[in-house]
Amino acid sequence: MTDPRFDVPAFPDAPVASGAATAPSARLFSMAGVGWASFLGSPLAGGILLAANARRLGNRALAQRQILATALVTLVSVLLYAATELPETAAVPHALVHVVVIAGLAGTIVYARHAQGAAVAAHRIAGGALYSNWRAAGIGLLTLLGVWLSIASALVALGVAGVLNFDNDLRLVRDYPPPAELRLPAGxxxxxxxxxxxxxxxxxxxxxxxxxxxxxxxxxxxxxxxxxxxxxxxxxxxxxxxxxxxxxxxxxxxxxxxxxxxxxxxxxxxxxxxxxxxxxxxxxxxxxxxxxxxxxxxxxxxxxxxxxxxxxxxxxx
The missing domain is CATH 3.40.1000.10 (Mog1/PsbP, alpha/beta/alpha sandwich)
Structure with a gap:
C-alpha cells in the first residue's frame, strides 16, 4: 500500500519536476520557407504558408485575410503580364509590370516577417519544430502549378464560349484556286x-x-x-x-x-x-x-x- 505521505510535495508551492519544459506541439513554417514559397510559387504560395502558421497560432480570421490578400496580389500580377501581351492593351510598359510584380513579391516577404517573424522566433526558442524549407519550396511549386492550371482552365472556358480562338497553327495558303498564291506571316x-x-x-x-x-x-x-x-x-x-x-x-x-x-x-x-x-x-x-x-x-x-x-x-x- 502506498504511503499517502509521499503523494504530497515537500514544497507545496513548487511544481512537479518533469525533466524538461514542454515544447509547443504545432509545427510552423519559417520566414525563409515563406520567402522560398513566394519566390517559386507566387505571393499566393507565401500566403498559404502564412495562413497555415496563423491557424496553428490560433488566429483563423487572420489566416483568411492573408490568403485573400496574397491571392489578389497574384491575380494582379497575372493580369498585368497579360496586358503586356495582348495587342489591344500593349501600351502597358513591360518595365512597369516587372517593377509592380517584384514589388508585390517583396511586399509579401516583408509583410511575412512583420506579421509572424517574432511569433515564429518565439516558437523556435520554446523548442517548437519548424517545417523544412524544402517542404515550403515544394508547396510553392505546387501552388504555381495550380495557378497555371487555373489560367489554362479559364482560357479553355473562354475558348469554348467563343471569346478566344486557339487554332494557332501557321498556315501557308497557296491555292485560292490554283495557281493563285498567297503567303501568310506567322500569326x-x-x-x-x-x-x-x-x-x-x-x-x-x-x-x-x-x-x-x-x-x-x-x-x-x-x-x-x-x-x-x-x-x-x-x-x-x-x-x-x-x-x-x-x-x-x-x-x-x-x-x-x-x-x-x-x-x-x-x-x-x-x-x-x-x-x-x-x-x-x-x-x-x-x-x-x-x-x-x-x-x-x-x-x-x-x-x-x-x-x-x-x-x-x-x-x-
Missing part, C-alpha cells in the same frame, strides 16, 4: 474555306495569344476590267452605306507582282471605335483578286507591315 490564318474556290471570299485573321487583332478579306472572282477602275469608289460607297462616318480616304495606282493594281485607304467610325482599312485590287489572266485589310486604330500600324507582306505575295491567276 495569320484562314478562318473559312468556301466550297466554291472560283469566286469566293476568304476571311484571314491575325491572332495573338488567342485574341483576334486584325483581319484580311481575300476576294477572288472572274476577271473584270471595270472593277479595277471603280474599286476604291465602290469600297467607299459600301462603308458609307454601312453607316460608318468617313474621316479621310485616298486612292492610288501601283503594281502587285508586276501587274497593275488599285490601292486605297480610308478611316472611319465603326460602333464606338475607329477602324482603318487598306485595300488592293489586281487582275491576272482569268481572275480578279482583292485584299482588304481592316484593323482598329490602335492595331492598324502594328500589323500594316505584315499586310504588306501578304499583298506582295499575292499571285492572282
Amino acid at each position: 495569320w490564318r484562314v478562318a473559312n474555306r468556301p466550297q466554291d474556290p472560283g469566286d469566293a471570299t476568304y476571311r484571314i485573321r491575325r491572332f495573338r495569344y488567342g485574341l483576334m487583332s486584325a483581319g484580311i478579306e481575300f476576294v477572288i472572282g472572274d476577271k473584270s476590267d471595270d472593277t479595277l477602275s471603280s474599286f476604291c469608289e465602290g469600297m467607299l460607297d459600301a462603308v458609307k452605306e454601312g453607316g460608318s462616318e468617313i474621316e479621310w480616304s485616298h486612292a492610288a495606282s501601283g503594281t502587285v507582282a508586276g501587274r497593275p493594281a488599285r490601292m486605297c485607304e480610308h478611316k472611319g467610325a465603326l460602333g464606338d471605335g475607329i477602324v482603318h482599312q487598306a485595300s488592293v485590287l489586281t487582275s491576272g489572266n482569268t481572275k480578279t483578286c482583292a485584299l482588304v485589310y481592316t484593323a482598329r486604330e490602335e492595331n492598324y500600324a502594328r500589323y500594316l507591315p505584315e499586310f504588306a507582306q501578304v499583298r506582295d505575295s499575292l499571285r492572282c491567276p
Whole structure:
C-alpha cells in the first residue's frame, strides 16, 4: 500500500519536476520557407504558408485575410503580364509590370516577417519544430502549378464560349484556286474555306495569344476590267452605306507582282471605335483578286507591315 505521505510535495508551492519544459506541439513554417514559397510559387504560395502558421497560432480570421490578400496580389500580377501581351492593351510598359510584380513579391516577404517573424522566433526558442524549407519550396511549386492550371482552365472556358480562338497553327495558303498564291506571316490564318474556290471570299485573321487583332478579306472572282477602275469608289460607297462616318480616304495606282493594281485607304467610325482599312485590287489572266485589310486604330500600324507582306505575295491567276 502506498504511503499517502509521499503523494504530497515537500514544497507545496513548487511544481512537479518533469525533466524538461514542454515544447509547443504545432509545427510552423519559417520566414525563409515563406520567402522560398513566394519566390517559386507566387505571393499566393507565401500566403498559404502564412495562413497555415496563423491557424496553428490560433488566429483563423487572420489566416483568411492573408490568403485573400496574397491571392489578389497574384491575380494582379497575372493580369498585368497579360496586358503586356495582348495587342489591344500593349501600351502597358513591360518595365512597369516587372517593377509592380517584384514589388508585390517583396511586399509579401516583408509583410511575412512583420506579421509572424517574432511569433515564429518565439516558437523556435520554446523548442517548437519548424517545417523544412524544402517542404515550403515544394508547396510553392505546387501552388504555381495550380495557378497555371487555373489560367489554362479559364482560357479553355473562354475558348469554348467563343471569346478566344486557339487554332494557332501557321498556315501557308497557296491555292485560292490554283495557281493563285498567297503567303501568310506567322500569326495569320484562314478562318473559312468556301466550297466554291472560283469566286469566293476568304476571311484571314491575325491572332495573338488567342485574341483576334486584325483581319484580311481575300476576294477572288472572274476577271473584270471595270472593277479595277471603280474599286476604291465602290469600297467607299459600301462603308458609307454601312453607316460608318468617313474621316479621310485616298486612292492610288501601283503594281502587285508586276501587274497593275488599285490601292486605297480610308478611316472611319465603326460602333464606338475607329477602324482603318487598306485595300488592293489586281487582275491576272482569268481572275480578279482583292485584299482588304481592316484593323482598329490602335492595331492598324502594328500589323500594316505584315499586310504588306501578304499583298506582295499575292499571285492572282
